[in-house]
Amino acid sequence: MSLRIAFLASKADVAQQALAELETRYGHVSPEQADVIVALGGDGFMLRTLHSMVDHPAPVYGMNCGTVGFLMNEYRAEGLTERLQDAVQEIINPLSMTAMDRQGGVHKELAINEVSLLRAGPQAARLQVSVDGRIRMPELVCDGALVATPAGSTAYNYSAHGPILPIGADVLALTAIAAFRPRRWRGALLPSNAMVRFDVLEPEKRPVMADADSISVADIDWVEIRTELNIRHKILFDPGHGLEERLISEQFT
Template structure:
């Protein structure tokens, strides 16, 4: 089994990289059977984006903090663990965003696309789903659209629902909604296109974020799921995303 090891710059990750490469060797990711990512969840997301054109799945080993997308770090029995690993497949969201200068930006997000106020005043957002207006004006700190894989991240902190892995739905969740005050968001079919239009954009600036890829002074954003892009993630048996999502609801 040919392995490609990637790590972030944290000392613990670099130390693990040295140990694993010394024991198992290292190849270019384009030649690998499995790509092993050493770091935290942020680095795992960057690795998935970086390797999305490659056929090799990604196996994460936690050398960060939370490690929701990662497996426990150990230098021993790695080949046996990889042979027994269970695969999860997730589809990203595609974001298209136009800024106030007329520039069009595009990015992919595995966890969520979020719109966040970038000034002292609350944002005002108009929300349409498949071209139909669903909310004329949401006054808020922001709003996000999350995948099942990302539903336990920012979405959950914003009091959004946790979605089962494999569910064909997305979570639309407001962040500190002021008007309508009691609006808690919506569950939407995975096939929809969601559009946010920023009202009073010059007075109430808004930024858009797709897995930490940020664009400022946004005028509108469109988001849809991309079923043609499949991220393959490996987990130790009994510790896959489905089990982690269920466990998260009982902690």
């Protein structure tokens, strides 16, 4: 029985060219009818695809038509059906972000990589950090802070000198961005079921924005972040090139 494949592509020329070639070779069905969804683009497009396909049961197999492609497989038009049949599945639980802005509006978003808080003015942010209802840091003065999943630990988290987390590790990375006080504080490792809360101190003087996988909320008062265990993103990788191997390899480059 042949696989029913739904192809989705970013607007980049190279991705659109790949889309036309693959649809000609393998046909195309809607995501609702698909056994597998193939995403053509870079990591940003892969994240958008996972978010938009969260209610579809089919797993997502990415092929890199972008730059970094950490979440993607190598692009090749030949032998796609066999690659999909042999692919290894990884399960990723996203983060749930609840943020309240200073006007009292509540915003809820999901993040596969990380939820980050960033200063939105010339002065450093002042944040109070709580874990599971207990204040752990009364004042963190910094350019920002983030909470990253294992899948997202090699993205913004790694650039901010946070740790790389193995896939399957039941931990989250809480990482400071350019911490000023406490000086050089880089963050902490937390259980994956922890609830992290940031309260913005002096928000009128030191405004802060929140970002969940590039979905931004301006002028926030507080943010709560936790793992959303009820949502399971299914991602396919070629054998020997899954997230576990990529995370290990990244630490030796």
